[in-house]
Amino acid sequence: MANRTIAPKIIDPVEFDLHLKPYEKKTLDNGIEVYAIDAGAEEVLQIEWVFFAGNWYEQQNMIAATTNFLLKNGTASKSAFQISEHFEYYGAYLNRGCYNETSTITLHCLNKHIEELLPVVQELITDATFPEDELKLYKQNNKQRLSVNLKKCDFVANRHIDEYLFGIDHPYGKYSSAEAYDAVESDQLKAFYDQFYRHGKCILFVAGKIPANLFTQLNKYFGSLPLNNKTLPEIAHPIVQSSNIGSPIRLSNDPDGVQGAVRMARPFPNRHHPDFLNVQVLNTLFGGFFGSRLMNNIREDKGYTYGIHSYLQNHIHSSAWMITTEAGKDVCDATVKEVYKEMKKLREKPVDDEELLLVKNFMMGSILGDLDGPFHIIGRWKNIILNNLDESYFYNSIGAIKSITPAEIQALANKYLQPKDFYELVVV
Amino acid sequence: MIQFDRFSLANGLRVLVHEDHSTPMAVVNVLYDVGAKDESESKTGFAHLFEHLMFGGSVNVPSYDDPLQLAGGENNAFTTNDLTNYYCQLPAQNIETAFWLESDRMLSLAFSKKSLEVQRKVVCEEFKEHYINKPYGDVWFKMRELAYKVHPYKWQTIGKELSHIENAKIEDVKNFFFKHYRPSNAILVVAGDVTTAQVKELTEKWFGDIPAGEKYERNLPQEPKQTEPRRLEVKANVPLDAFYKCWHVGSRLDSTYYAMDLITEILGGGGSSRLYQALVKEKKLFSNIDCYHFGSTDAGLLAIEGKLVKGVKLEDAEKAVEEELTKIKNEKVSESELEKVKNKTESAIAFEDMSVMNRASSIAMYELLGDAQLMNTELSKYQQVTVAEIQKLSNEIFDENNSNTLYYYAN
Numbered sequence: 044m045a046n047r048t049i050a051p052k053i054i055d056p057v058e059f060d061l062h063l064k065p066y067e068k069k070t071l072d073n074g075i076e077v078y079a080i081d082a083g084a085e086e087v088l089q090i091e092w093v094f095f096a097g098n099w100y101e102q103q104n105m106i107a108a109t110t111n112f113l114l115k116n117g118t119a120s121k122s123a124f125q126i127s128e129h130f131e132y133y134g135a136y137l138n139r140g141c142y143n144e145t146s147t148i149t150l151h152c153l154n155k156h157i158e159e160l161l162p163v164v165q166e167l168i169t170d171a172t173f174p175e176d177e178l179k180l181y182k183q184n185n186k187q188r189l190s191v192n193l194k195k196c197d198f199v200a201n202r203h204i205d206e207y208l209f210g211i212d213h214p215y216g217k218y219s220s221a222e223a224y225d226a227v228e229s230d231q232l233k234a235f236y237d238q239f240y241r242h243g244k245c246i247l248f249v250a251g252k253i254p255a256n257l258f259t260q261l262n263k264y265f266g267s268l269p270l271n272n273k274t275l276p277e278i279a280h281p282i283v284q285s286s287n288i289g290s291p292i293r294l295s296n297d298p299d300g301v302q303g304a305v306r307m308a309r310p311f312p313n314r315h316h317p318d319f320l321n322v323q324v325l326n327t328l329f330g331g332f333f334g335s336r337l338m339n340n341i342r343e344d345k346g347y348t349y350g351i352h353s354y355l356q357n358h359i360h361s362s363a364w365m366i367t368t369e370a371g372k373d374v375c376d377a378t379v380k381e382v383y384k385e386m387k388k389l390r391e392k393p394v395d396d397e398e399l400l401l402v403k404n405f406m407m408g409s410i411l412g413d414l415d416g417p418f419h420i421i422g423r424w425k426n427i428i429l430n431n432l433d434e435s436y437f438y439n440s441i442g443a444i445k446s447i448t449p450a451e452i453q454a455l456a457n458k459y460l461q462p463k464d465f466y467e468l469v470v471v
Numbered sequence: 472m473i474q475f476d477r478f479s480l481a482n483g484l485r486v487l488v489h490e491d492h493s494t495p496m497a498v499v500n501v502l503y504d505v506g507a508k509d510e511s512e513s514k515t516g517f518a519h520l521f522e523h524l525m526f527g528g529s530v531n532v533p534s535y536d537d538p539l540q541l542a543g544g545e546n547n548a549f550t551t552n553d554l555t556n557y558y559c560q561l562p563a564q565n566i567e568t569a570f571w572l573e574s575d576r577m578l579s580l581a582f583s584k585k586s587l588e589v590q591r592k593v594v595c596e597e598f599k600e601h602y603i604n605k606p607y608g609d610v611w612f613k614m615r616e617l618a619y620k621v622h623p624y625k626w627q628t629i630g631k632e633l634s635h636i637e638n639a640k641i642e643d644v645k646n647f648f649f650k651h652y653r654p655s656n657a658i659l660v661v662a663g664d665v666t667t668a669q670v671k672e673l674t675e676k677w678f679g680d681i682p683a684g685e686k687y688e689r690n691l692p693q694e695p696k697q698t699e700p701r702r703l704e705v706k707a708n709v710p711l712d713a714f715y716k717c718w719h720v721g722s723r724l725d726s727t728y729y730a731m732d733l734i735t736e737i738l739g740g741g742g743s744s745r746l747y748q749a750l751v752k753e754k755k756l757f758s759n760i761d762c763y764h765f766g767s768t769d770a771g772l773l774a775i776e777g778k779l780v781k782g783v784k785l786e787d788a789e790k791a792v793e794e795e796l797t798k799i800k801n802e803k804v805s806e807s808e809l810e811k812v813k814n815k816t817e818s819a820i821a822f823e824d825m826s827v828m829n830r831a832s833s834i835a836m837y838e839l840l841g842d843a844q845l846m847n848t849e850l851s852k853y854q855q856v857t858v859a860e861i862q863k864l865s866n867e868i869f870d871e872n873n874s875n876t877l878y879y880y881a882n
Contacts, residue, residue: 047575195604346596349593408540
């Protein structure tokens with residue numbers, strides 16, 4: 044009979060030797076780099092075209108996002124409907140996304156249909172037309188969606204906290220508005236498209252069970268396009284932080300609101316900073332997983348919220364350390380107080396070995412699980428490559444988890460978890 | 472084709488093993504055959520609240536999460552109207568930890584008052600976050616009550632009202648546990664880098680001595696056929712008028728399920744679907760429109776919902792939706808349109824099956840429906856659907872007497 048009072052023996056995951064499966068790299072005739080992970084049992088593919096066409100490069104708000112969104116809403120030979128129908132007929136998912144530095148086109152499909160799909164992706168990159176009626180509809184529907192989102196305290200809080208951290212004119216701090224949508228003109232989209240897509244800089248990430256002729260196919264459809272010929276413009280965006288750091292900010296958005304969105308954040312350097320990897324461990328302990336200090340105190344002990352999280356923002360140039368939760372209207376201030384208390388505890392008392400081992404084991408197990416499957420592996424590589432890092436970043440992050448000590452964690456808490464360095468916002 | 476082995480214990484626990492040695496991880500998925508439909512109408516939201524309490528310590532183990540995290544594992548759970556599912560993933564070397572934790576909480580909970588007190592608050596905040604503090608968050612409370620008069624699907628998993636959760640007592644918790652959380656009411660799926668022999672040994676060791684308990688016999692009132700249209704209007708502090716309409720459809724095991732699923736794809740799945748193209752793109756009446764169904768075990772609902780372009784009247788929007796429904800009722804869809812939605816389904820299944828965690832939970836859910844082997848015949852059932860069936864079923868479903876309509880007005 045099993046003795047239920049004694050935990051079964053485990054192997055501490057912190058002892059694991061983790062490896063990131065290396066990519067295969069090829070270059071198309073025009074210099075486009077293709078990073079590929081060939082793995083998995085299903086006959087499926089994910090291909091991602093990453094363009095340096097994020098809002099970093101726009102001269103007016105919403106141009107990058109609108110251009111990206113309307114890529115599949117009309118080409119010289121196909122209507123928006125025909126484009127959607129083509130991808131959907133082959134059971135493929137064609138998504139696009141606009142981020143700060145980059146924007147993407149992502150194709151998920153069954154291998155057997157790839158040859159029907161690549162020519163149409165090519166068309167989106169060479170022949171998108173940005174029809175006036177599509178733009179008009181896009182503006183109308185996005186303004187409507189925005190009006191709904193502006194009723195939500197979490198949406199409003201996210202906008203403000205980014206603005207405090209980076210400034211309203213910075214790509215990381217700016218946000219949409221009805222006026223910004225109204226101001227978008229199709230000529231601006233066409234010009235942006237011509238510079239940053241048609242003649243832009245592109246990198247390809249491919250994952251799945253890769254067919255033998257895929258590279259030949261990619262070269263056929265994308266290797267002779269006029270991409271990667273021009274150097275990207277060097278654009279500097281100075282960060283303008285708001286002066287209300289270290290003092291409480293309370294905003295009222297919905298008089299009937301029953302919860303408040305709490306956001307606490309401080310500026311933080313990017314992944315190249317020597318503290319970044321060690322702070323990831325401190326962050327996990329603080330608020331980065333279900334067993335974190337914040338979750339244990341504010342959800343599991345006080346019941347103030349359904350969930351509370353902290354994380355480092357995923358930005359290339361400059362990051363921020365963010366704490367977010369939605370808490371009952373009456374307990375928002377108490378929640379903020381508890382967050383500061385948890386910071387203080389981390390500054391004043393070294394974490395005990397048992398708790399630190401749990402965090403380390405959890406992080407290692409989580410990375411091991413996340414290395415499972417081609418899409419996850421290419422995701423890690425994409426992050427490394429777009430941040431101008433190399434595989435040592437992965438192995439250094441494992442090293443940081445394995446070797447960090449309670450004293451180092453306490454020192455980092457003293458350096459970074461100081462209330463005076465945090466914006467403190469509650470939106471009800 | 473998803474392979475698995477199957478055995479059961481003397482206490483009635485059903486066990487399925489799916490070996491996949493390409494992953495270093497193991498998944499342990501425990502599904503309990505209890506959902507919000509098993510609640511009494513005066514104590515709704517309880518199955519879901521109970522899910523939270525399952526993490527509040529068991530009879531021999533004070534914390535579920537700590538030992539799992541120490542072993543490098545992660546876990547979560549969800550509750551629906553039909554079932555409650557718990558899953559964890561951890562490095563395969565440490566799989567016994569998951570057996571220890573899952574079996575102890577099946578043996579008995581600690582029934583801690585503090586845990587109940589805290590989780591009542593946590594669930595109330597979850598209720599507020601998702602259903603009160605969100606524009607249109609209350610729609611499905613109203614729609615379910617309109618569409619179901621008898622069947623317990625008339626309330627949502629989160630519960631009818633906050634007070635039901637606030638009033639939960641420790642006695643309710645104990646009764647619920649011993650009624651529903653018995654081995655005979657559970658399905659255990661173990662997947663990943665494991666062998667069936669190893670799983671057999673571990674299951675006997677950790678789950679073998681849990682008393683079988685009394686088998687729960689479900690006896691739910693089935694919803695009578697709706698015979699006249701039902702309509703409701705509400706006004707709320709939202710920026711846009713919205714349209715909601717739903718119709719009764721068959722159960723998950725009904726032979727019409729596959730055609731019904733494809734109908735929702737034809738009408739509302741993606742940029743080339745009929746409702747989006749006609750009503751958002753061409754007529755510009757809606758700023759978004761969706762068509763979906765609930766996939767529930769018992770007879771379910773198919774819904775169409777959308778937000779109206781400012782200035783458009785709800786009556787006109789509804790008329791335009793009806794025109795599209797008339798079209799699918801009167802004219803056969805083309806073979807290529809049907810082929811499109813079948814291809815989409817084929818690829819959706821392939822992508823879903825990539826993760827061992829998804830495969831484990833699918834095995835459990837199909838086993839709950841009667842036989843895990845069903846998951847391997849799904850695709851061929853979709854492929855057999857004909858254009859004639861789509862038309863016939865559309866006529867059965869989109870009957871005004873079978874419909875429930877909600878006009879949601881902006882203040």
